Amino acid sequence: MADKVLLNGNTALAYGAVAAGCRYYFGYPITPQNEISETLVRLLPELGGTFIQAESELAAINMLLGAAAAGARAMTSSSSPGISLMQEGISYLAGAELPALIVNMSRVGPGLGGIAASQGDYKQAVWGGGHGDYYTIVLAPFSVQELYDLPFTAFQMAEKYRTPALILGDAILGQMKEPVQLKQFNWEKQKTDFSLTGAAGRSPRLVKSLYLEDKEMEKHNRHLESKYNKMKEDTLIDMDLPDDAELLVVAFGSCARLVRTALDWA
Amino acid sequence: MQKVFSRPSSLKETPMHFCPGCHHGLVHRLIAEALDYLKVREKTIGVAGVGCGVFLYDYLEIDVCEAPHGRAPAVATGIKRVHPHSVVFSYQGDGDLAAIGTAEIVHAANRGEKITVIFVNNGVYGMTGGQMAPTTLEGQYTTTTPTGRHYAREGYPIRMAELLSTLQGVSFAARVSCHSAAHVRKARKVVRQAFQMQRQGPGLTFVEFLSCCPTNWKLTPQEAVRKLEKDYIPYFPLAVFKGPRDSA
Numbered sequence: 001m002a003d004k005v006l007l008n009g010n011t012a013l014a015y016g017a018v019a020a021g022c023r024y025y026f027g028y029p030i031t032p033q034n035e036i037s038e039t040l041v042r043l044l045p046e047l048g049g050t051f052i053q054a055e056s057e058l059a060a061i062n063m064l065l066g067a068a069a070a071g072a073r074a075m076t077s078s079s080s081p082g083i084s085l086m087q088e089g090i091s092y093l094a095g096a097e098l099p100a101l102i103v104n105m106s107r108v109g110p111g112l113g114g115i116a117a118s119q120g121d122y123k124q125a126v127w128g129g130g131h132g133d134y135y136t137i138v139l140a141p142f143s144v145q146e147l148y149d150l151p152f153t154a155f156q157m158a159e160k161y162r163t164p165a166l167i168l169g170d171a172i173l174g175q176m177k178e179p180v181q182l183k184q185f186n187w188e189k190q191k192t193d194f195s196l197t198g199a200a201g202r203s204p205r206l207v208k209s210l211y212l213e214d215k216e217m218e219k220h221n222r223h224l225e226s227k228y229n230k231m232k233e234d235t236l237i238d239m240d241l242p243d244d245a246e247l248l249v250v251a252f253g254s255c256a257r258l259v260r261t262a263l264d265w266a
Numbered sequence: 267m268q269k270v271f272s273r274p275s276s277l278k279e280t281p282m283h284f285c286p287g288c289h290h291g292l293v294h295r296l297i298a299e300a301l302d303y304l305k306v307r308e309k310t311i312g313v314a315g316v317g318c319g320v321f322l323y324d325y326l327e328i329d330v331c332e333a334p335h336g337r338a339p340a341v342a343t344g345i346k347r348v349h350p351h352s353v354v355f356s357y358q359g360d361g362d363l364a365a366i367g368t369a370e371i372v373h374a375a376n377r378g379e380k381i382t383v384i385f386v387n388n389g390v391y392g393m394t395g396g397q398m399a400p401t402t403l404e405g406q407y408t409t410t411t412p413t414g415r416h417y418a419r420e421g422y423p424i425r426m427a428e429l430l431s432t433l434q435g436v437s438f439a440a441r442v443s444c445h446s447a448a449h450v451r452k453a454r455k456v457v458r459q460a461f462q463m464q465r466q467g468p469g470l471t472f473v474e475f476l477s478c479c480p481t482n483w484k485l486t487p488q489e490a491v492r493k494l495e496k497d498y499i500p501y502f503p504l505a506v507f508k509g510p511r512d513s514a
Contacts, residue, residue, distance in 0.1 A: 024348065050347045054340070055373035062337035062370070066313070066344020069331045074344070092334050196329040196345060198352050200308035206323045208332040 004179035009147045009169060012180045013103060014039035016148035017075055020155050021187040022101065023049030024074035026063035028056055028082060031115045032171040033105035036077045057082040061089030061102070068098040069207040071195025073155055077103035079171075080121050081112060083129075090164055091130030094224070095209025099158035099190065101151060102136075103167045105174040117171035119253055125168045133221075135228045137165035139236065140252035144178035152185040153236070159190045161231055172254040274298035276307045276327050283321065287487025289477035290318055292444045293386055294325050297355070300458045301328070304465070310353040313342045315367070317359035318392045336367025339374035342381045353464060355382040361391045364400040364424050371430070378435030378469040382460045385426060385472065388479040389498065396482030400424045403497055408482070423501060427474040431507035437469030438509030441502060443476040445491045449504075456506070463509065471509070476502055 007015070014036045017025075025040045041051045050067075054060035060076045067074035078086065083104045093100055104125065108118035128134045137157045141147045147169060154165040196205055211217035240263075241248070251259040273279065276298035282291045301307045307328060314322040316335035323330035333341040338356035346354040363371050363385050371383065390408055391397040397410040401423045405414040431439035438460055442453035453475065460471040476498050478490035485493060 024344070026344065052343070052347070052377075055369055058337065059340040059343075059370055059373065062334060062340035063344040063347075065333075065337075066331065066341035066346075067348050068344075069341070070311070070345045070348035072344075072348040074348075088334055089337070092332075096332070196311045196331055197349060198309035198311060199327065199329050204323070204327055205329045206332075207330070208323070210320065210332055 004181050006177050007144060007148075007180045008035060008177045009141075009144045009174040010035035010105065011039050012144045012148040013077075013151060013167070013169070013174075014043065015182060017101070017151040018043050018047065019148075019183065019185050020152035021073045021185075022075050022151065022155065023047060024064075024067045024072045025050070026052045026054050026060040026067070026074070026076050027078065028054050028060050030079045030082045032107060032174050033077050033079050033103070035174070036103065036105075057085035058089070061086040064100050064102075065089055065093055065096070065098060068093065068100040069096070069196050071190070071192035071197060073190060075101035075103065075151070077105065079105050079107045080109050080118075083121065083124070087124075087130035090136065091128075091132050091134060092209050093164040094128070094130075094134035094136060095132060096207050097162040097194075098164065098207065099155070099162055100164045101154050101158060101167065102164055103169065105169045105171060107171050115171060117254060119170060119255060121168065125166055134224060135231070136163060137161065137231060138168055139165065140168045141173060142238070142253065142256050144173070144176065145180050147173060148180050149183065152187065155187070157231070157234055161227055162194070163227065163231075168253065170253050274302045276301040278325050278327050280324055282325060284318065285479075285481040287478055287480035287490050288318070289388070289444050289475065290386060292450065293384065293475050293477065294322070296444065296450070296454055296457045297357075297384060298326060299454060300461045301353070303458055304353075304461055306353045306461070306465070309351065310355070311345050311349070313338045313345065313354065313356040315356060315358035315362035316393075317362050319357045319359055319386060320393075322357050336362050336365070337370050338362065338367065339370040339379070339381070339383065343374055343377070343379050346379060346381050350380070353382075353461060354380075355384060355461070355464075357384045358386070359392065360385070360387045360389065360399040360401045364426050371426075372433070375430050375433045375470045375472070376435045378437075380464055380467050380469070382464045382471045382473070384457070385474040386477045387426070387474055387502065388477040389423070390479050390482045392479050392482055401502075403501055407484075425502060427472060427507050430472050435469050436472060436508055437467070438463045438471035438506075440472070440506040440509065441474040441476065441504050443494065443499065443504055445476070445478060445494050459510065474502075476504070
């Protein structure tokens, strides 16, 4: 096992994504997550991948949609106001059942808000975020090591359920430095029997989220609902629950670190 | 007897849903003919924009991805970067490409993405019931310009083929029409050229079609063709603005 290296959270996430087999990145600059793109722009071309700085978050999420439809393991990253702009595309990814990774290194809001850390995107993240009452997989890292590890988990889950996965970090996690073990992941090429590759020797494939017939739409939504219910089985939780506990404190992200320390002191 | 004319194999044998006198069906057919001619059907991926053209997949025998409104060039960018040896095109209307999607088309063009963009300009939002488009002409009645479009109030129709031809990332930009047999023959060459140049690179290739929308123009198909000749072509000239001019 390789020695640990000291990395900030954003950089660790970029390395983790590459270790998870991600080869396509589309993004638009926004603080406090720019080290993700500034790292991937150096890593991806060497691995035969693609990095595009898009003209907007709208373009970035739709490039991601195209790459996901084409069968690639692909991602984007942004921070709160940029993630708001991506909600249309995330809804389409959910409707069209495409696996993809979206990283939100969230900052304080609403509006332009500020660049300080916040967990103000919680509701947007866990309640779908865009139109159509869908859910996404949402993973909340707690440390720089988890920022390295979770892209692999996110891609595995996204591909298992064919739905977009979010990593909800924050400005503190993205910018703080911790020792990270650069693990190797045993990633397999994803199943691509739905991917658009050109209809050579097979009937044409279609990636869509439009269902104009009432019954078709209902059927599709029932299918999505059963998938979302199944996703709950994969919930990840780190729990210390003594038998004599009287109080249960639930927290995520950088806040969970404070909570853990407070509980240790209590 | 020698067979000289048949349905292109890239075109499904499905009756089209388009209104009488609409030109989408002809544009679909010209794309299918180009894919057949270049023998690239099996490596082609289409991207359907939002509008009357969204049902591309019902008529073309190819892989298709639906794009959110206006975002087809971004979706096509993602697909083409993953499969650089495939043939990728977007199919977009005037609201899709020249209003909500202007950023995506301009920047895909400016990056020189190796895709073909088929732009169907009928001067009106067809699918939503005839609202003003960015390409609606002065004085034209739509449901959102009930007294006719006034340039002082609503601005000017955008000439997308000319605009895109100024960008260095574009290798081919043309405007054609298919309202007569002669124009269909010219358009056939231009569409073929656009797909051929995508394969050779570099750069984005763009074909704008002027198209009738008799339903929302509130005209008969014959009257619509006359309007296209009298009003549309003078404002939107038919030409190859960039690329080999002998194709038209």
